[in-house]
Amino acid sequence: MRIQLVLAFLLISGTATSIFSQSIEIRQVSDQIKIDGIPDEMAWNKADSAYGFTQNFPTDSLMATGQTVAKILYDEESIYVLGIMYNKPDPRQYVTPSLRRDFRGAANDSFSVIFDTFSDKTNGVLFGVNPFGVMREAIIANGGSGNGSFSLDWDNKWYAEAKQYEGYWVVEMAIPFKTLRYAEGADSWLVNFYRVDSEYAERSAWAPVRLGFPIFNLANNRKLVWDEPTNKPGTNISVIPYLASNTDRDFEEGTGDDFDPSVGFDLKYAVTAGLNLDVTVNPDFSQVEVDQQVTNLDRFEIFFPERRQFFLENADLFSGFGNRGTRPFFSRRIGIAIDTTTGQNIQNRIPVGTRLSGKINNDLRVGVLSMQAARDESIGLPSYNYSMLSLQQKVFNRSNVNMFVVNKQTFEAEEEYASNTLSRYNRTLGLEYVLASANNVWNGRFFYHRSFDVVRQDKPFAGGASVSYNTPEWSVDVFSQLVGEGYNPEVGFVRRNDIRQLATTVQYRWFPTGGKIQRHGPGFDFDMVGNDEFGFLDWDYNILYNIDFRNTATFSMRLRRQYTFLFNSFDPSGSGGVELAADTDYTNFQFIASYQSDQRKKFFYNLRTRSGQYFNGDRLNLQGSIGYRYQPLGFTSIDFAFNRIILPEPYTTTTLYLIGPRFDFTFTKKIFWTTFVQYNSQIDNLNINTRFQWRFKPVSDIFLVYTDNYFATHEGGFNIGQPRTRALTFKITYWLNL
Numbered sequence: 001m002r003i004q005l006v007l008a009f010l011l012i013s014g015t016a017t018s019i020f021s022q023s024i025e026i027r028q029v030s031d032q033i034k035i036d037g038i039p040d041e042m043a044w045n046k047a048d049s050a051y052g053f054t055q056n057f058p059t060d061s062l063m064a065t066g067q068t069v070a071k072i073l074y075d076e077e078s079i080y081v082l083g084i085m086y087n088k089p090d091p092r093q094y095v096t097p098s099l100r101r102d103f104r105g106a107a108n109d110s111f112s113v114i115f116d117t118f119s120d121k122t123n124g125v126l127f128g129v130n131p132f133g134v135m136r137e138a139i140i141a142n143g144g145s146g147n148g149s150f151s152l153d154w155d156n157k158w159y160a161e162a163k164q165y166e167g168y169w170v171v172e173m174a175i176p177f178k179t180l181r182y183a184e185g186a187d188s189w190l191v192n193f194y195r196v197d198s199e200y201a202e203r204s205a206w207a208p209v210r211l212g213f214p215i216f217n218l219a220n221n222r223k224l225v226w227d228e229p230t231n232k233p234g235t236n237i238s239v240i241p242y243l244a245s246n247t248d249r250d251f252e253e254g255t256g257d258d259f260d261p262s263v264g265f266d267l268k269y270a271v272t273a274g275l276n277l278d279v280t281v282n283p284d285f286s287q288v289e290v291d292q293q294v295t296n297l298d299r300f301e302i303f304f305p306e307r308r309q310f311f312l313e314n315a316d317l318f319s320g321f322g323n324r325g326t327r328p329f330f331s332r333r334i335g336i337a338i339d340t341t342t343g344q345n346i347q348n349r350i351p352v353g354t355r356l357s358g359k360i361n362n363d364l365r366v367g368v369l370s371m372q373a374a375r376d377e378s379i380g381l382p383s384y385n386y387s388m389l390s391l392q393q394k395v396f397n398r399s400n401v402n403m404f405v406v407n408k409q410t411f412e413a414e415e416e417y418a419s420n421t422l423s424r425y426n427r428t429l430g431l432e433y434v435l436a437s438a439n440n441v442w443n444g445r446f447f448y449h450r451s452f453d454v455v456r457q458d459k460p461f462a463g464g465a466s467v468s469y470n471t472p473e474w475s476v477d478v479f480s481q482l483v484g485e486g487y488n489p490e491v492g493f494v495r496r497n498d499i500r501q502l503a504t505t506v507q508y509r510w511f512p513t514g515g516k517i518q519r520h521g522p523g524f525d526f527d528m529v530g531n532d533e534f535g536f537l538d539w540d541y542n543i544l545y546n547i548d549f550r551n552t553a554t555f556s557m558r559l560r561r562q563y564t565f566l567f568n569s570f571d572p573s574g575s576g577g578v579e580l581a582a583d584t585d586y587t588n589f590q591f592i593a594s595y596q597s598d599q600r601k602k603f604f605y606n607l608r609t610r611s612g613q614y615f616n617g618d619r620l621n622l623q624g625s626i627g628y629r630y631q632p633l634g635f636t637s638i639d640f641a642f643n644r645i646i647l648p649e650p651y652t653t654t655t656l657y658l659i660g661p662r663f664d665f666t667f668t669k670k671i672f673w674t675t676f677v678q679y680n681s682q683i684d685n686l687n688i689n690t691r692f693q694w695r696f697k698p699v700s701d702i703f704l705v706y707t708d709n710y711f712a713t714h715e716g717g718f719n720i721g722q723p724r725t726r727a728l729t730f731k732i733t734y735w736l737n738l
Contacts, residue, residue, distance in 0.1 A: 023223035024048045024191065026072050026079070033073070033080050035172045037133070037163030044082055047071035050193055053204040057106070058518040058550050059511070060211035060472070064204030068111065070193040072224070079180075081127070083111040083171040085195055094131040094164070095198040095600050098634040099666035101695070102136045102152040107552045107599035109198050111171045114140065114216060116190035117182035118274070118362050121218045121398045122436070124190075125154070125180065129171045132632050133162040134669060141316035143398050143436045144217035145443050148320065153312035157698045157735065177233040178737075181274045181358055185229045190221035198600045201552050210440075211472045211511075219398065219440040236270035237738040240699075244284045248727035266310070274359030275366070280310050281352050285335075286705060286729040293678045293687070295641050295658050297574045299566075300495050306331050314357040317367030317390050321404055321430060321447065322492075326462050326483055328428045328449050329406050330493035334371050334386045337379065348381065349374040363394040375412070382410040382417040386491055398436040405429050408491050426490040427452040435467070443468045449489070457486025462494075472509065479503045496529070499537065503527040507546065520547040539563045542592075552600060557593040564588075564615070572615040573645050574682055577652025580615060588613035602629045617647035623658075634665035657681040657714060670695040679712060686712035686720060699735040704728075 031043040050070040055062050071082040094109040103110070112128035124140040137156060142149040159174040182189070194205035194215050203215050207222040243263050249256030264282030271277050285308045296302060303324065306312060311319075311331035321328050337348040353371035360366055367390040375383040390404040409425040410417070430449035435442060444467035451460045464481030485498035507523035526541040544558035564586050569579040590612035597605050607624040620643070627637030641658035660678040667673070675690040692704040706728050711721035 023188075023225050024050050024072065025225045025227060026074055027227045029073050029075055033075075033172070033174070035159050035161050035174050037161040037170050037172055039082050039084070039170060039172060043073060044071055047073045047082070050206045053193075053195065053206055054208045055202060055204050056194070056209045056211065056213075056215045057203040058201065060208065064195070064197075065200045065202055066195070066197040066204070068193070068195045068204065068206075070111075070113070070206060072113075072191075078174045078176045081113050081171070081173040081175070083113075083129075083193065083195075084168060085111055085131075085170075085197070086168045087197075087199060089167040091166070092199055093631065094169070096130050096132055096134060096632045097629060098664055098672075099132060099134055099632055099669045100634075100664070100672050101134060101669070102138075103130060103134055104136070104152060105599055106196060106203065107198055107201070108196060110136075110196045112136075112194050112216075113173070114192045114194070114218070114221065115180065115224070116218055116221055117180055117186075118359055119186075119188065119190045120362060120394055121190065121221070121438075122394060122400065123365070124216075124218050124221075126150075126216060127158060127160070127173055127175055129160045129162050129173065131162050131164050131169045132669075133160065135160050138216075139314065139316075140216055140218060141320065142434065143219060143440065144214050145436065145440060147324065148316065150214070150216055151312060151315060153309065153315070155309070155699050157737070159698075178236045178270070180233075181270070181276065182230060183359070183362060184232045184273050187226055187229055189224040189226075190218070191224035192221045201550055201600065212470060212475075212509075213440055217440060219436075219438065232273060233270070235738075236268075238268040239265055239736045239738060240268075240733055241265040241736070242284060242731060242733040244286060244729060244731040246286060246727065246729045248725070250725050251723050252725075271356070272358075274361075275356065276358050278310070278313070278355040278357075279353070280350075283308075283310055283350055283353065284731060285309075286703075286731055292639065292660065293658060293680050295574065295643055295656050295680070295682055297572070297643070297645075299568075299570055301493070303493060303495070304332065308335075310353065310355070314355075314367060317357050317365060317392065318369055318388055321390075321402065321432060322449065322462070323445070323464060323466065323479075323481065325493075325495035326449075326464065326481060327493040328404065328430055328451075328462075328489045329388055329491055333491045333493075335373065337373075337376060337381050346376075346379070348376060365392040366390070367392075380418045380422075382412040382422065384408055384410050388491075397438040398440075400434045400436075402432040402434060403430065406489065406491050423490070424454050425452075426488065428489040428492065441470060443470070449487070451486070451488045453486075453488055457488060459484030459498075460486040460488060462487045472511070474509075475505070475507045477503075477505045498531050498533075499529050500531060501527070501529045507544075509546075516549055516551070518548045518550045521545070534565060534567055536563065537565050537567065549598075551598040553598045554596045555594070557591070560590040560592055560612075562588050562590060571652070572617070573647060573652040573654045574643075574656060575652055575654045577647075577654070578650050580651070586615045588615070590614075602631060603627070604629070614645065615647070617645065617651070617653075619646070620644040630665075633667070634663075636664070637662045655681075681714050684711055684713050685724070686710040697734065701731075701733050703731040703733075705731075 025048040029043040033041050053064040053068045055064050067086050069084045073080045096108055110128050110130045112126050114124050114126045116124040122143050126138040128136045138152045139154045156179045158179050162171045192207040196203050207220050209215050246260045267279040269277045291304050318329055335348050335350050336345050356368040369388040371386045373384045387407045393401045406428040428451045432447040435444035446465045448463045462483045466479040469476040480502045483497055483499050505525035509519045509521035511519050523544040529538040530536045540560050540562040542558040542560045547555045566584050569582045571577050571579045592610050594608040605626040610621045623641035625639045627635050629635040639660040643656040646653050658680050663675045665673045672693045678687045688708040690706050694702045708726050709724040
């Protein structure tokens, strides 16, 4: 009864301004606040209130069905946030994928606060908690618009707890000032609070976010007004040492290490309140989760995302240039080398690396990266330095002018390495303008990049432009790029050279006032790729239809007409069969569709197909994922891909399977166990990766990782053969604040 009386007093106390005001005041208190999910401290009575949350989904024209009250205070050390989330009085179950930190999903119950500490409406940080007390923190870039604008790969020290009551649940957070980057003497920041409610399939926020825009979008955040200007947080130095030991064996080569210990550390130093220096010495990435395998039926290199923690923080300052298929900087090129005798990727040790990133002032961000890779005499690889400088200058309301320089260089004498196959240096320079309108309706990017090699190349440049227009009813995207034949950013990712490309997508949406469908509508898009030598290389045009359901399920389909010109020979079966000849072309019809089930359910799935005519034959494809959640302890899922490729003689008809069971259990909020098994018939390989993690202190972990690869085939029944490689790794890290 006591907690109900306290909550009632909280609602009528303080200055409840938020439903009419565009700001909330943050006030200093001297009373201690215990982070336990029980808001019975009298200090909360002094706090201003944010309430009157409005929907972002399924509509943006109504008040939230499940209302929320947020309060905020601070003392000399931390910012304190209180969230009270109301439900129906009936008993209910909350949805979470597991007890693992950094959960994500539009169907998972959560409460989050977003701080835009420089009020630039471009960059922010998020802290969120779900009803089980599971925490997450994220970095928001590019105003919260576009792919990669929301990243959960930022880790830091803060504290939170949640508690469930009849008819509501409560979150308390303590966020140390040292965790944040901000300007000294600021009178205000920008802030928003938002909630995801699985019961009503509803997303709601204090500062309204328009339908169709991500709820973490920064365009419309409201003012957080300080009762006194912000102070300098003081010295902020963190050291994260690690100790690791690894044993591995390559059975095919007959090599391996029985015991390979290593030590190293990361250092984080706040140079200013807005600028951070990171140093890594002998970094170890053995605990990083393995890549999810794919069936490779593509003629070009496949993009795999970066997973190593050091490269993920403030990644937009380094990896955010260009577009997905034409990137001047791709951090996975660092620490990985190619054995020119076998063509295989091998690890390349990194002895030391540094990164300086953050704000110089309210309008200027800087990123400086330097990584030194070790010499590998076994493949004749010299020691390379990988460096990058990037600057981001805010212009107008939310737009930016960006520039960068990437340099890969060895300082060893040419006679000490294979200079006929390896370059002494490679550099890329670029200038970009990133458009973001004040109301977030218009977004775009315009870029020009140029690479420089020891031997001058013809047309060593790439340029492009993209513009998008988005309202609840309409979305229009136009994209164009020109990639020169000699454009060669060795530290980047370039899917195709010597092309001109133009692509456009137009979609319209209706919003029914009732029923199961939240929105639906048709669309049309096309994509054309060509060059001066061959004319059209590829084109496709699509008629599409998308449906979003109120229960979070989605369905999309498209009918595609597609043209492909092969300027090189290619095996469409992906199995080493007879190749189609170069200088041949193919025009096909395809049906593409996907369905994602209600993600709030314990049993959930998604299905996708890309089937129809395929080069000179046919393709039947079905892939997706099926899962079951053991609320709240974890889930079991299985990823799968089936491809039946039927080609005329003498070409190869084949069936390719990719099956990946995954077991993810979180025994507590600190102890996790994940096992990922992947069978890929295309490469006759069975991979087993199992990882145990114990977070014994905040951001401090013990890892035990076991990896095994076997020769496996499904011909004549599923058979597992001899092991190929095996590794066992132990690692301990500890976060120490100095």
